[in-house]
Amino acid sequence: MRVIQTSARQTTTKAAASSAALSVRDRDQLVEKVAHGLAGSLNLRRTALRLLTSIRPQLADWSVAILPDIQTGGLLLVGGDDAGFHAVVSQRSIDFEGLGRVLRTGRTELAHVALGTDAEASLTAMIPHPRLVQEAATLQPADVLGVGLTARGTTFGALVMVRGDGRRPFDEDLELIQRVAERAALALDSARLYEERARIAAVIQESLRPPSLPRIDGVRMAARYRPAAEQLDIGGDFYDAHGDDGDWVLCLGDVCGKGVAAAALNGRARQSIRTAAHFDRRPEVVLGALNSVLCDEATSQLVTVVCARMRPAGGGRLRMDVASAGHPKPIVLRADGRVEEVEVGGTAAGMVARVAYTAVTIQLDGGDTMLMFTDGIDEAFGADGQYGVERLLALLPPYAGAGPEVICEVVEQHVIEHLDGRAHDDMALFAVTCGS
Secondary structure, three states: OEEEOOOOOOOOHHHHHOOOOOOHHHHHHHHHHHHHHHOOOOOHHHHHHHHHHHHOOOOOOEEEEEEEOOOOOOEEEEEOOOOOOEEEEOHHHOOOOOHHHHHHHOOEEEEEOOOOOOHHHHHHOOOOOHHHHHHHHOOOEEEEEEEEEEEOOEEEEEEEEEEEOOOOOHHHHHHHHHHHHHHHHHHHHHHHHHHHHHHHHHHHHHHHOOOOOOOEOOEEEEEEEEOOOOOOOOOOEEEEEEEEOOEEEEEEEEEOOOHHHHHHHHHHHHHHHHHHHHHOOOHHHHHHHHHHHHHHHOOOOOEEEEEEEEEEEEOOEEEEEEEEEOOOOOEEEOOOOOEEEOOOOOOOEOOOOOOOOOOEEEEEOOOOEEEEEOHHHHOOEEOOEEOOHHHHHHHOHHHOOOOHHHHHHHHHHHHHHHHOOOOOOOEEEEEEEEOO
């Protein structure tokens, strides 16, 4: 196997002139055809398949694209006889002196394959998959060419091409193949970067989504979440529940702002609350710790939070110690239909350093529900103004004893009807009902 450096500047005039099978015009048209066919696709596999389709049979009898696999860190093989074939192989399976050198240096390598029993051994150096080696071997290959795919200064993959016995040698078409590879590399790299960034965004987005609520004996919980930018599925509102051994911390919060920036602070705030509650579950202490973290970060965004410590109070009742950092007051819907606001308040977290928060204690009897909500609920603006807390208090009594799932659903639906298609802020509801 020999190494061939094949940039347009490095290819000899003799090699370029000897490519007599295609005229200069035909070669230019083929390059443009490949570039046009790859334009507009940001799916890496689809782009690779389009490339392989466009170069056969003019440039190769058989081909495979070797590309980085974003999910595993290995190499994705696309192509062969079956247009739908793809496989992922480990980087360790790559022949260091064959394909590995192409991927490492970006240079082109050409192998003249001996016919007979040694054909598959020669192919293995450039084709890292036994099925693909067997396919290529059936062509009675004469030449195998490995071309580095280099874009934006980085070699990220390779194109392996095979010509059967009796066809013109690759030597005579290196300048054309290099031009095709250069154009293809830009399209493939764009698709690769797009998929990589999309995957990163998906992972981050998943980490910022509201968590699943735990199952707790003697308690029912439900939540609803509707971000302002619904296509993102994330926003500035958050809720969480964590703890054990009959001692739980519940929280619902609202980051000032919308969209990705608010969601990022949402994640940090939620994690800060979890960390603080690991050491001390008193809500006033948890909120004090969150305020300290945000003030230390000197963030320009504020966070309002209502935090409750939930413990059994005997007789099937629950004790709720509640503290608030600038958040709307929770509402308690008693089993007999009475409604009352939890009289708690405080400064939004991140506004002033060393704030002292105060908790109040309430008791939930069987069938009682405490509803926490963000200002996207009461400040939802409809044809007759804001939705308002008074409207919410009037809505709830008929649903006494209905359970947290029904209450959250009813409130959300009522607010959406009030909006009547208008834009809205992030909205979150978190309801806790005493009793199984």
